[in-house]
Amino acid sequence: MEGIERTVMTDTWLKKHRQIYLGATRHPFILGIRDSSVDISSFKRWLGQDYIFVRAFVPFVASVLLKASKESYESADIDVLLGGLAALNDEIAWFKNEASKLGVALESVVPHPINLNYCRFLESITSPDVDYTRAITAFWAIETVYQQSFAHCLEEGSKTPDDLKQTCLRWGNDDFGQYCRALKSIADRQLAKASDDVVAKAEVNFLSILEHEVQFWNMSRGTV
């Protein structure tokens, strides 16, 4: 294979589905944080709903870890995924703290149908019938949308209000970026050895995730 350019599957998808990817990572909700026009009620709505989402995300991430321990012989994958679970642990504590600062009662937030829909999707890919390749690829996509979105709010020229910078840093910091790149390279390694059928299914999931993320931002903005 020497001298032959190998296609990196996630890069192929990112190019092919560029517009919808930008729809998820440059959404008006994110642009509103970046230019400081977002209203606090939208931010609070996002906070309450995302807390519910993150709680539903935990069993999914645990299922990816379980699949890695069964299907992959790379102990480095387990280390990356454990780091992800540790980050989720911090995230949950952060949500509780942020909610109490903003006066959002997390226990009484009613899950929005759009959120429930996304949580149901998570549940469907938590199933043992879903292979490690599809699971890790979905995990990469879900984390990366947040990483890319919030990092955008911290770039040169952004006018993110100071009190939202901590939120943006949670997903937009360099360590989280590094972690997403680690997930990407695991996903690409798995996709490179997967059957066409698995790759096709993983691509369908990737597109579903982008659509769910756009809907999630729409819900947060209050436009649906």
Ligand SMILES: Cc1ncc(CO)c(N)n1
């Ligand atoms: C909706 C949503 N997507 C992705 C992430 C990343 O963890 C999150 N917290 N919430």
